[in-house]
Amino acid sequence: MAKAKLADIVAHCNRTLKPDSFEDWPGAVNGLQVENRGSVSRIAAAVDATPATVKKAADEGADLLIVHHGLFWGKTHPWTGNRYKLLRLLLDNNIAVYSSHLPLDAHPRLGNNTGLCRALGIRSPKPFFIERGQA
Template identity: 40%
Template sequence: MSMDKDAFIALLEKIAPPDLAEDFDEGRIGLIVEGTNRIEKIGCALDATPYVCRRAAEERFDALIVHHPAFWNPMHGVTGRNIEILRPLLENNINLYAMHSNFDHAKGGINDVLAKEIGLTDCVRMEKTPNSIGVVGIMTKSFTEISRILGCALRVWGDVSGVTRLAVAGGSAFDPELIEEAVSLGAEAYMAAELKYNIALESPIPCIEATHYALEAPGMRALAETKGWVYIADTPLTSIIQ
């Protein structure tokens, strides 16, 4: 694959149209770091971590595509972690492009891939409002099997022994309105990341918490595989102490 930068950006915007992005992503998605005008070797990752950016430089990528915006807050100095991210990209003329909530909402994006990854069938997308994300489908695998597929432990609030219809949403998506929408679509349990106590306490259905990385990495990995790009894994080190 070889194309100029503008054509490559046009391709990415077809995959994850910018107008699907939510307001909080304004100024945080699209081309974040400008590099070479000719794109041939492409890397893909969930996050532009220092490790991922070093790998991109070592592999001599022309572009690095990530899900999460690399910089959430305005910079007043390029130091610490920020320079660890930027230096390998700038020194090696690597483009950095982010597709965040627009890829969450895109068909074939983060949530559609997640549902397929864990074996949901007869899926219905949650689309009641512009901010709705997630998929509701019929389970074909147990929660133990889903845990193994995702590569992370699941923290469960409630009784899921009889659940057959599951809602899943990548990332920090434990929102009461999303849970209500999932229930309206027949969901008997809801899975996302970063569950808060009050949300779990008030939820009308059981809540299942996975890690943020485990839920969203499959979407970026699938994108890389589909396009013939290289996926760079940088799984956060987590453990459970009992």
């Protein structure tokens, strides 16, 4: 199976989604959250980085999991108990995690908001609410 460099995929995601241009919620981390050994042959995607989604990614042979809601939110927590098990599952299966929250919500072509407008048949959407400096 062909492999790509994790660094190249992360660079592409960062160029496309521009995570550094967003002020996200306190404690939210956009971008690469966990790295793997450096190469990717299969990518999985999920809304949340949970033990269930990581296990499914591992079962499918993915070595990169791209998620909307990543591992880091709000205050920091120790990596014990279920959080330790989640991290162990990622490391044991060589799965990297890339998260994009507000950058994905707001992306004009790939974003969740754009997809909803398309699904609802809205042809010329316009922002109506600004949150954290973003429409």
